[in-house]
Every structure is written in C-alpha cells, then in structure tokens.
Amino acid sequence: MTERIKMASKGLDFFYGDFKALKDVSLAFGENRVTALIGPSGCGKSTYLRCLNRMNDLIAGTRVDGLVTLDDADIYDSDLDVVDLRRRVGMVFQKPNPFPKTIFENVAYGLRVNGMTDKARIAERVEASLRHAALFDEVKDRLHESALGLSGGQQQRLCIARALAVEPQVLLMDEPASALDPIATQKIEELIHVLKENLTIIIVTHNMQQAARVSDVTAFFYMGQLIEADVTQTMFTRPREKRTEDYITGRFG
Ligand SMILES: Nc1ncnc2c1ncn2[C@@H]1O[C@H](COP(=O)(O)OP(=O)(O)OP(=O)(O)O)[C@@H](O)[C@H]1O
Numbered sequence: 001m002t003e004r005i006k007m008a009s010k011g012l013d014f015f016y017g018d019f020k021a022l023k024d025v026s027l028a029f030g031e032n033r034v035t036a037l038i039g040p041s042g043c044g045k046s047t048y049l050r051c052l053n054r055m056n057d058l059i060a061g062t063r064v065d066g067l068v069t070l071d072d073a074d075i076y077d078s079d080l081d082v083v084d085l086r087r088r089v090g091m092v093f094q095k096p097n098p099f100p101k102t103i104f105e106n107v108a109y110g111l112r113v114n115g116m117t118d119k120a121r122i123a124e125r126v127e128a129s130l131r132h133a134a135l136f137d138e139v140k141d142r143l144h145e146s147a148l149g150l151s152g153g154q155q156q157r158l159c160i161a162r163a164l165a166v167e168p169q170v171l172l173m174d175e176p177a178s179a180l181d182p183i184a185t186q187k188i189e190e191l192i193h194v195l196k197e198n199l200t201i202i203i204v205t206h207n208m209q210q211a212a213r214v215s216d217v218t219a220f221f222y223m224g225q226l227i228e229a230d231v232t233q234t235m236f237t238r239p240r241e242k243r244t245e246d247y248i249t250g251r252f253g
Contacts, residue, residue: 003030005072006200007052007089007170012066014047014056021047023224024066029170029217034192034201036211036232039221040252045204048221049172052202053089054082070170087114090168094175096155098147098162103130103139106147106158110166125165133161134191153184160191171195173203177210189214208248212236220244 007029014022022044029035037045050056051068054075068075075085087110098106107126116122126143130136135157139150147158156176163171173192177185192201192214205211211218212232219229220241228241239245246252 003033005029006031006070007202008067008069009048009051010067010069012048012051012064012068014044014051014065015063016047016059017061021224022051025221025226027219027226027229029200029202031200032196032198033216034196034203034214035217035219035229036215037202037204037219037221038206038208038211038247039227040247041206043221044224045221046174049091049174049202049204052170052172053086053091055086055091057082083113087166088168089170089172090163090166091172092156092159092163092174092176095179096152096159098150098155098158100146100148102144103147103150103158104143107161107165110162114166129161129165130158132164132195133157134187134194135161151184153180153187156180156184156188157191160188160195164195168199170200170202173201175204175206178206185210208236208250220247222247 005028008027010026012022012025013020025048037048039045051064056062064076070089099109104126107129108122111122111125127136130139135154138154147155150158177188180188189210195201203214215232217229218232218235220227222243227243228239235244236248239248
C-alpha cells in the first residue's frame with residue numbers, strides 16, 4: 001500500500017545571510033505518520049521545522065531555495081496566505097509559552113484570530129481542544145484563571161490545545177518535552193500517539209528513546225544535510241550510514 005504524502009521538501013536550501021544552514025534537503029512526510037528529526041546540536045533540525053510553516057520568514061536576512069509542499073501545493077507560492085498556512089501547519093515549541101491570559105482565552109485566541117465570533121461555538125471548541133490535549137479534566141474548574149498558574153507539563157498541553165483549536169492538519173513539535181519531567185513527558189508522548197490518528201506530526205527531539213517510542217519514521221540530520229530517513233525501527237537497528245549509527249549509539253552528539 002502506498003501512503004499518501006501530506007508534506008514534502010525537495011532540494012531545500014536555507015540561508016541565514018551567507019550561512020547555508022540547510023543543504024538540498026528532500027524529505028516526505030506520510031499522512032498520519034509521526035516523523036522524528038534527530039541529529040546533533042546545530043545541524044539544522046529547528047531551521048528545517050520552521051521552513052515547513054514559514055516561521056523563518058519572520059527572521060530578517062534569511063532565504064529559502066527549493067520546494068516545500070503541503071498537499072502537493074507549494075507553500076512558498078507568492079499567492080499563498082501565510083496565516084492560513086500556519087493554521088493548517090501548527091507549531092508547539094520547546095518551552096511552554098502560554099499567553100498571560102486565562103486558560104480559556106489561550107485556546108480561544110486562535111479561533112478569534114480566524115474570525116470565529118459565536119460564543120457558544122468558541123466555548124465548544126475550547127472544551128473539545130482541551131479534551132483532545134488530555135487536559136480538560138485537570139483544568140475544567142479553573143478555565144477562567146491564569147494559564148501561568150499551571151504546571152510546566154500542563155502549560156505544554158495547553159499550548160498543544162491552543163494549536164489544535166484551529167484544526168491543523170500538520171503539527172510541528174520542536175522538542176516539546178525537553179523542559180518537562182518524566183511523567184509530564186510520558187503524557188506528551190501518549191498524546192502524540194492519539195493525535196496522529198487525525199494529524200501528521202513532525203517532532204524534533206534530542207532524546208533517542210523518545211524518537212524510538214513515538215515515531216514511525218526517523219530522519220537524521222548532520223551539518224545541514226539529511227543523511228538518511230527510514231522506518232524508525234530500521235534506523236535504530238540497521239542504519240545505512242555510519243554517521244547515523246555513531247549518533248544513535250551515542251558516539252557523538
Ligand atoms: N537566527 C539565526 N541566525 C543565524 N544563524 C542561525 C539562526 N538560527 C540558527 N542559526 C544557525 O543555523 C544552524 C542550525 O541551527 P538550528 O537551530 O536549526 O539547529 P538544531 O539542529 O535545531 O540545533 P539544536 O538541537 O541545538 O536546537 C546553526 O549553525 C545555528 O547557529
């Protein structure tokens with residue numbers, strides 16, 4: 001059975017000024033798959049992730065060459081609505097970054113930005129998103145209290161709920177559990193398993209066990225290049241490239 005490709009990059013180069021941070025990266029993401037991006041610090045994982053929803057556009061002096069597609073359409077097309085792209089390709093960052101607003105308003109925010117005004121519909125979507133992010137039961141009695149009063153793990157699940165509220169098709173996660181304790185990390189990993197039923201997920205992680213646990217496919221980056229990508233189990237047992245093997249067995253990184 002051939003799987004459907006949800007997103008892909010072809011020959012992607014990325015520059016910060018004169019510095020070429022990504023070199024000719026071609027990678028495809030199967031729909032409803034979790035892909036882990038791994039590699040040593042500074043190899044370009046976060047830069048690559050940010051190319052997938054044009055977050056790098058916000059950094060002055062940067063340039064992209066090559067192609068990135070979502071459902072076969074070029075996301076760098078000059079006619080493309082970037083706000084709509086970021087609705088379809090959501091993002092969760094390393095450090096939980098809730099807005100200094102109530103729990104409810106954090107999740108409602110994106111809905112309002114996208115033009116939803118009906119109060120009942122907003123409340124319905126907020127609850128559904130919090131449930132989807134496995135947070136609702138913990139916060140249902142304090143929806144109108146500040147999000148900053150939540151634990152780090154709860155804040156991260158709130159950020160996931162905020163991303164889910166606008167019904168993305170792809171979720172980019174940049175080391176979403178690296179600031180969390182083991183129990184909060186486990187909750188995020190369990191959540192990833194559930195979310196992939198409806199989403200295509202691309203996750204940057206430094207944690208090899210986490211990559212092995214959560215992902216279907218793993219891609220290894222080194223100095224701005226994609227060295228190899230394969231089914232996670234194969235990558236962790238029989239990688240083709242020596243550099244991949246050295247990295248996953250902890251010989252460098
Ligand atoms: N805003 C920026 N301006 C200039 N260079 C940058 C910028 N952001 C990243 N870089 C450089 O681009 C390269 C790739 O960085 P990137 O953050 O994508 O790597 P990474 O693999 O995600 O690293 P880490 O695992 O440490 O987060 C590095 O050499 C980094 O110094």
